[in-house]
Amino acid sequence: SQQGEEDPQALSIQEGENATMNCSYKTSINNLQWYRQNSGRGLVHLILIRSNEREKHSGRLRVTLDTSKKSSSLLITASRAADTASYFCATLTQGGSEKLVFGKGTKLTVNP
Amino acid sequence: NAGVTQTPKFRVLKTGQSMTLLCAQDMNHEYMYWYRQDPGMGLRLIHYSVGEGTTAKGEVPDGYNVSRLKKQNFLLGLESAAPSQTSVYFCASSLTGTSGNYEQYFGPGTRLTVT
Numbered sequence: 001s002q003q004g005e006e007d008p009q010a011l012s013i014q015e016g017e018n019a020t021m022n023c024s025y026k027t028s029i030n031n032l033q034w035y036r037q038n039s040g041r042g043l044v045h046l047i048l049i050r051s052n053e054r055e056k057h058s059g060r061l062r063v064t065l066d067t068s069k070k071s072s073s074l075l076i077t078a079s080r081a082a083d084t085a086s087y088f089c090a091t092l093t094q095g096g097s098e099k100l101v102f103g104k105g106t107k108l109t110v111n112p
Numbered sequence: 113n114a115g116v117t118q119t120p121k122f123r124v125l126k127t128g129q130s131m132t133l134l135c136a137q138d139m140n141h142e143y144m145y146w147y148r149q150d151p152g153m154g155l156r157l158i159h160y161s162v163g164e165g166t167t168a169k170g171e172v173p174d175g176y177n178v179s180r181l182k183k184q185n186f187l188l189g190l191e192s193a194a195p196s197q198t199s200v201y202f203c204a205s206s207l208t209g210t211s212g213n214y215e216q217y218f219g220p221g222t223r224l225t226v227t
Contacts, residue, residue, distance in 0.1 A: 031213055042202055042218035088154055102154030
């Protein structure tokens with residue numbers, strides 16, 4: 001069953017622009033994580049935000065979490081061609097077992 | 113540290129054949145996971161392990177078996193391969209459970225085709 005759903009499915013921007021991806025989920029969560037996947041590679045963890053946090057930053061990444069709306073957003077500022085990848089949100093259901101549920105991802109293309 | 117490694121990288125099987133995928137991690141992580149990724153889909157959890165000698169079912173466990181005889185290794189077996197098992201398989205590990213707010217580290221994947 002799909003918990004997180006990313007929006008948009010695909011995003012194409014120019015280098016230097018900001019990229020915003022959104023994730024919506026259905027049930028109460030323990031934490032929400034964002035991962036990046038370059039084509040043909042494994043996933044790389046970007047950032048984890050706990051259910052009692054509202055915003056986190058890591059370098060050019062900014063993640064927000066709104067538990068009342070059951071949604072999160074990932075902002076990549078000053079994007080680079082190397083940011084071209086698919087981005088997935090993953091949620092851990094509150095009170096559940098150790099099952100991280102991934103969305104279908106947003107495919108980001110940054111044009112040089 | 114090599115991190116999480118997977119063997120093999122590619123494999124083609126005929127329907128009905130069996131095979132084992134090996135995942136190894138050198139980070140002394142307690143938890144290990146097997147996922148499959150199909151085109152246009154996120155990752156779906158097949159099985160996971162919370163420690164040596166333990167295994168548990170994930171979202172899509174049918175047709176797969178796993179074993180965790182050593183802490184550093186997590187094996188995924190396909191008993192009788194079917195075309196529906198054509199996918200990219202990813203192994204991951206984490207220090208402890210995700211509920212402890214630890215991230216997962218992923219291997220490079222195994223691309224399996226069943227004809």
